[in-house]
Amino acid sequence: MNRSSTTPWLLVSPGAVLFAGLVIVPLVLTVILSFLTYNYDTGIGDGYTLAHYGQILSDGYYLDIFWRTLRLALLTTLLCALIGMPEAYILSRMRKPWRSIFLLVIIGPLLVSVVVRAFGWSMLLGSTGLVNAALGIVGLGPVKLLYTETAIVIALVHIMLPFMVIPVWTALQKLDPMVEAAAWSLGASRFTALRRVVMPQVSIGLLSGSLIVFGLSASAFAIPGLLGGRRLKMAATLVYDEYMQELNWPMGAAIAIIVLLANLVIMLAYNRAVEARARRALG
Amino acid sequence: MAFLTLEQVNKLYGELAAVRDVDLGVARGEFVSLLGPSGCGKTTTLQMIAGLVEPTSGRIMLDGRDITHEKPNRRGLGVVFQSYALFPHMTVAQNVAFGLEMRKVPRAERDKRVGEILELVHLGGMAERYPRQLSGGQRQRVAIARALVIKPPVLLLDEPLSNLDAKLREEMQFELRRIQRSVGTTTIMVTHDQAEALSISDRVVVMEAGRMTQVDAPYRLYEKPATAFISSFVGRMNRFEGIWWPAGASGAVEVAGAMLASETADIQPGTAVTASIRPEKLFLKKGDARLNGHVASRFFLGGHWLFNVETPAGLITVSMPNNGEEPAQEGELVGIDWAPASLRVEATVELSA
Ligand SMILES: Nc1ncnc2c1ncn2[C@@H]1O[C@H](COP(=O)(O)OP(=O)(O)O)[C@@H](O)[C@H]1O
Ligand SMILES: [Mg+2]
Numbered sequence: 001m002n003r004s005s006t007t008p009w010l011l012v013s014p015g016a017v018l019f020a021g022l023v024i025v026p027l028v029l030t031v032i033l034s035f036l037t038y039n040y041d042t043g044i045g046d047g048y049t050l051a052h053y054g055q056i057l058s059d060g061y062y063l064d065i066f067w068r069t070l071r072l073a074l075l076t077t078l079l080c081a082l083i084g085m086p087e088a089y090i091l092s093r094m095r096k097p098w099r100s101i102f103l104l105v106i107i108g109p110l111l112v113s114v115v116v117r118a119f120g121w122s123m124l125l126g127s128t129g130l131v132n133a134a135l136g137i138v139g140l141g142p143v144k145l146l147y148t149e150t151a152i153v154i155a156l157v158h159i160m161l162p163f164m165v166i167p168v169w170t171a172l173q174k175l176d177p178m179v180e181a182a183a184w185s186l187g188a189s190r191f192t193a194l195r196r197v198v199m200p201q202v203s204i205g206l207l208s209g210s211l212i213v214f215g216l217s218a219s220a221f222a223i224p225g226l227l228g229g230r231r232l233k234m235a236a237t238l239v240y241d242e243y244m245q246e247l248n249w250p251m252g253a254a255i256a257i258i259v260l261l262a263n264l265v266i267m268l269a270y271n272r273a274v275e276a277r278a279r280r281a282l283g
Numbered sequence: 284m285a286f287l288t289l290e291q292v293n294k295l296y297g298e299l300a301a302v303r304d305v306d307l308g309v310a311r312g313e314f315v316s317l318l319g320p321s322g323c324g325k326t327t328t329l330q331m332i333a334g335l336v337e338p339t340s341g342r343i344m345l346d347g348r349d350i351t352h353e354k355p356n357r358r359g360l361g362v363v364f365q366s367y368a369l370f371p372h373m374t375v376a377q378n379v380a381f382g383l384e385m386r387k388v389p390r391a392e393r394d395k396r397v398g399e400i401l402e403l404v405h406l407g408g409m410a411e412r413y414p415r416q417l418s419g420g421q422r423q424r425v426a427i428a429r430a431l432v433i434k435p436p437v438l439l440l441d442e443p444l445s446n447l448d449a450k451l452r453e454e455m456q457f458e459l460r461r462i463q464r465s466v467g468t469t470t471i472m473v474t475h476d477q478a479e480a481l482s483i484s485d486r487v488v489v490m491e492a493g494r495m496t497q498v499d500a501p502y503r504l505y506e507k508p509a510t511a512f513i514s515s516f517v518g519r520m521n522r523f524e525g526i527w528w529p530a531g532a533s534g535a536v537e538v539a540g541a542m543l544a545s546e547t548a549d550i551q552p553g554t555a556v557t558a559s560i561r562p563e564k565l566f567l568k569k570g571d572a573r574l575n576g577h578v579a580s581r582f583f584l585g586g587h588w589l590f591n592v593e594t595p596a597g598l599i600t601v602s603m604p605n606n607g608e609e610p611a612q613e614g615e616l617v618g619i620d621w622a623p624a625s626l627r628v629e630a631t632v633e634l635s636a
Contacts, residue, residue: 176366176368178364178365178366178368179368179369179370179371181333181335181355181362181364181368182362182364182368182369182370182429183370183381184334184335184354184355184356185333185334185335185355185356185358185360185361185362185430186356186381186382186385186429186430186433187356187359187382187385187386187433188356188381188385189356192385196381197370200372201371201372
């Protein structure tokens, strides 16, 4: 065999160029930008400084927003897991026509723009919206929903659910349905069989679903932007404001880099846990 | 009174009758096989006993107790699934201990019983392995151990050997019988392999299209198959359509001009009959015999030879033990002989669906 050693490099080069051009270069530029000085009168300067990072990490305003982002993303992930698991299980036990119909119902929302769905939720949750109207009929006073963390979480869960259901459903598909029957025949109740036999085997799907949902929620922009209002900011909306309102691009870049690093650390740690578990349980 | 009885059990899937009017009694300690081609309702029958499929009508009794509508986890029966259905995330020991855990058996006793049953199935050293680290035969034994450790009144096996290769399957048949004997558990095994059913069961139940057509000891099933289907499904069978001509104490079946000798049958002369004889009841010899023909093809099966002989009465299969002598060549003229008593003659019945 006399195959040129350059062939593999040539083959990966289109992908590598695309990746470098669309991911690496902007990322490097952002990192550089985050170290540039900024002056409100003269704009971006030529010198380098760590001031932006220092300010972000010492200012309670920014830390509050980071903390909220983490909290809401975790809450969304947890709710998606709690709702998505039974949903996927029921889906996998459905008969022929219904299964594909309901799978479509679950994936369907992905076909509608996030912005459109966010507006939909703001109409539902507003002070004169459908939810408050319904509460009024039952005799409960109007509840402030819009521009609260509750509204953000509700909408995020709605949008992220398919990303949880699909991996769990895929894991369930791989499961031998007779394994559950075997547990029953050995004396396990339906619930015990689910907990001891089905759950551990779909946990891989659950963990990877959580990873996707957490990552997307922590960096969500449209939902917190439209349902959180001006004051309830999350990381992505904060970056946007720094760029577009304050025009302090280096500060925005520094925030973006911190969010990216935090997300990376959390997801990598989580992924390690997932893999360790997968290797132990399923091989 | 039988230990386990099925009374007029039916299962309909919409228009399709998967199981029809099944009546069966199984005695305590008996090993019964459900034998039939794929799709004849064996698994459905077994799963109705296990409680995984609800019968459309009929009654299932276990030891005098009506269990027709009881939940599977309350029946306490041992089930071995065709796919084994082991819990992939648990070790062999955890798999086997699961049923005991559900019964709240104390830790110490649980460990002891798991150890004992794993010794019984020769898996003593495999307790800490995961199912994926085992061979097919070992997995199958884990599945049996898991079902047996709960000391079930009845053990249900759904094609437990069909995933194994031929050599292993044969070994496991004897292994299964040994385990069943030593524990004494009433056992019902589903299989589509007639050799398997004949070799290890006390009784065989033959199913055709949802119905039970014969329930008999393996030997009687082989010698006196109740239907044409059974005679060809269980072992090989040569069948001839002809006319019965009695002659004193014996008689003959006329098939395309050839007269096939048989014993007396209580049938009117000139009646249309079906004659049948097993290949191993026929003898091949050089020179003239009751029926002459040419060897069309021959197959060497180690222990014996199988000849297909072209005769005036049609193509006949003859099985001869391999006694070390040079057998007849293809194309050679041979004679076929038999003891008249072994040619079964029955009046042809119009088959109704
Ligand atoms: N859940 C079901 N829904 C509809 N038809 C079924 C179902 N299970 C089995 N059947 C049908 O019932 C018949 C018997 O099936 P089964 O008991 O699995 O056969 P066997 O185990 O003898 O191969 C088959 O024709 C099969 O297609
Ligand atoms: Mg079957």
